[in-house]
Amino acid sequence: MIIIGFESSCDETGVALACTEKGLLAHALHSQIAMHREYGGVVPELASRDHIRRILPLTRQVLEQAGLGMADINAVAYTAGPGLAGALLVGASVAQSFAWARGLPAIPIHHLEGHLLSPLLADPAPEFPFVALLVSGGHTQLMRVDGVGTYELLGETLDDAAGEAFDKTAKLMGLGYPGGPALSRLAEQGDATAFDLPRPMMHSGDLDFSFSGLKTAVLTRLKALEKETGTLSDRQRADLAAATEAAIVDVLSSKAIKAMKQTGLKRLVVAGGVGANRHLRAHLLKAMARLNGQVFFPPLDLCTDNGAMIAYAGALRIKAGLAVLDGGNHAFTVKPRWDLQDVCVSAASTPAAG
Known part of the structure; x- marks a missing residue:
């Protein structure tokens, strides 16, 4: 079966084609970074309008890449949540309209499940079961994954996620948007040992995370430096970026390795931006080598939001028998807030119609 997937949860429009037998066939992505940079962050209304402009041209693009036509599509998958309500509605509306016009089944996909399963597109791909470190946008979670739709939450952030910590500290330092990549680039020029920043909850004894305290520590250090010198030098800024990145990485790595030891599994998957x-x-490659384990990452171009992970998640759900394929009911809703546990095999696998 050939599945077309649509992703429009935030500031990237993604469309892709996947096959239940052959895997990913084609994908195309448009990022809105340039548009939102002027505002220092995502503007939801602008994001929704841009999704409307981009989604059909991208659909034509992936069909041409794969040498397929609309008549070759057997099912439609789309991101139903979580995300920005208006942005989600664009992808969901197009997907459901496509499915209704062609008499095809439409499969709502949880955005985080797409990220969770995206490393299966890597070569080599991990086998089940594995531990997943999910670090995407406002989400930082550790999951045990025993199969498609079989997920156990091991730990999660209690406040800011790792991605938010990158973005917020970057903003404090006056770096450009998006902040996370900008901070990482600057960190390459700095000395991570120049500043001693906290590693929140690294030794808490559980698998939960907290990054809001790190942001506060960076703000306090910035104010102290500015009071001492009047303004930050390029060297101080780079050192502080490196120290911030090191603190985040240390916490993520420590918790991930603790989860590996706690579960006794030997495969770690890292997903999300x-x-x-x-x-x-x-850091994780070295740590897992010491445990005689393996770590898997999605291809770099599939780390951020993309249609490939949605189309592929749809294909995997079909293969696992977890998708309704009658193609009869095209009532739909989106879920800006949606717990990943709700898509597990033991729970409802689709959002309620409304």
Whole structure:
């Protein structure tokens, strides 16, 4: 079966084609970073309008890439949540309209499940079961994954997520948007040992996270430096960026390794935008080698939000028998807030119609 997938949860419009037998066939992505940079963050109304402009041209693009036509599509998958309500509605409306016009089944996909399963597109791909470190946007979670739709939450952030810590500290330092990548680039020029920043909850004894205290510590250090010198030098700014990145990476790595030991599993999967961080990748590769385990990452171009993970999650749900394929009911809703546990096999696998 061939599935077309639509992603429009925030500031990237993604469309992709996946096959239940052959995997990913084609994908295309448009990022809104340039548009939102002027405002220092995502403007929901502008995001929704841009999704409307981009989604159909991207659909034509992926069909041309794969050498397929609309008649070749067997099912439609789309991000139903979580995310920005208006942005989600664009992708969901297009997906459901496509499905209704062609008499196809439409499969609502949880955005985080898409990220969670995206490392399966890597070569080599992990086998089940594995522990997943999910670090995407406002989410930082550790999950045990025993199969498609079989997820156990091991730990999560109690306040700011890792991605938010990157973005908020970058903003405090006056770096550009998006803050996380800008901070990481600056950190490459700095000395991570120049400043001693806290590692919140690293030794808490559980698998939960907290990053709001780190942001406060960076703010306090910035104020102290500005009081001493009047303004930050380029060296101080780079050192503080490096120290911030090191603190975040240390906490993520420590908790991930603790989860590996607690579960007894030997495969770790890292998914989400922060999974593209080179420091985090290097740290986890070394740590897992010491445990005689393996760590898997999605391809770099699939770390951020994309349609490939949604189309592929739809294909995997079909193969696992977890998708309704009658193609009859096209009533739909979106869920700006949606717990990943709600899509587990033991719970409802689709959002309620409304």
